[in-house]
Amino acid sequence: MRDTSSRTLDFSARGLTKSYGQGPDRVQVLQDLDLDLLRGEMVAITGVSGTGKSTLLHILGTLDRPDQGILTYRNEDIFKRDDASLAHFRNQSIGFVFQFHHLLPEFSALENTIIPGLIAGRKKEQLYDEASELLKKVGLGHRLEHRIGELSGGEQQRVAIARAIIMKPALLLADEPTGNLDPKTGEKVFHLIRDMNHDFGLTTVMVTHNYALANQMDRCLTLLNGRLVAADHGGLVA
Template sequence: MANVEQAPAFFFEARDIYKEYSTHGSLQVLSGVNLRLIAGEMVAVVGASGTGKTTLLHILGALDQPSQGQLFYRGENVFEKNADQLALFRNQVVGFVFQFHHLLPEFNALENVLLPGLIAGQKRLELVGYAEYLLERVGVLNRSTHKVGELSGGEQQRVALARALIMKPEVLLADEPTGNLDPKTGLKVFELIQELSETMALATVMVTHNLVLARRMGRCLTLLDGGLHETRDESKDC
């Protein structure tokens, strides 16, 4: 009997996600978004400004709640968790990288990487070895004792990436991580994220306006009219 190759199992799923804002009237941002993730894949999300890309990332990372819909992690509905459980999910399951690094200027690179673990109650001695390993992986271990203001833009984003990985997350959410960098530096940071996603089996969702980078990812999705659409038609966004 011939072997039938099975599709990789997904472990993370956004199902029928809606998001509506009613501050000034009613604004529907997301309308029935569905997304499944498998370990080690990279998914690009592109689309015009204001279409809800960042809102989608915030919902995937449980920084915001949908008006309707469900988010499943290994079969559990994330939004049925209590506040403490949600905080644990954000701290341990998901890593975030933003367009701006959000590093704390009063701390050096190593201290910034350690912060999520210290906040979670882990001891510094338990974290330092892995933090230094991550700084080496992203190419800035030699800058570990430097304050944020002493680092270049590319170095700051590399430190932010190491910080996002310190809790060994399964999902990496990146919101325009190369947007504030020059093209050459941005490409290096993207390729670093790409390499880490593969070698660390991360499911990575990256919002980007850079279509060249978007087309290098495993899947490229366009957020349009509140929904996610997959296309490889180069006359369109992806």
């Protein structure tokens, strides 16, 4: 683990509360949850299935709004933005990597990688140059023109990682990015995400059930009863 004590605060969540359903069917997922993320740190979120880890990532990524609470980015209350402004912020400032890559199968690795930039209105020629360099960096320089169906599972996740960081986001959110891969490939994908965190200074939050990977990050937190608590090196609540 690295010393992050001198880093500045990047994202801060205060009092996040989220529930689903109504009446007797109401399920409380997050309850008055707090989280501070320092610029460039890598944080693991662990916990049993169904505790709300993906819900938390969706709120941090502004894909969903909390019932209560605030999310600030460099002192701005993000959820005070309207939906259009929030979508622009999400495209510019947040990268996502999921367990299932959500790539477009009819497009090449290169074409998939540039999609966030196209949405932002950037020039295709410049995007192709940047995407080519990113794909080379993730070990796919020889697969630029291959369609997604021609790539292995690990290669597909590498494309997803390149797509997630093409806009140079402030925050990278990874939801079980190794969960659908064999252990050896999963380890390689994790190391790639960690390399991107180091090389680009990406503040990174990764949900994982793999405690061996979690304990290689700067911090390991467990979601328990709607709140985040520190986890020990075995992935158990301290």
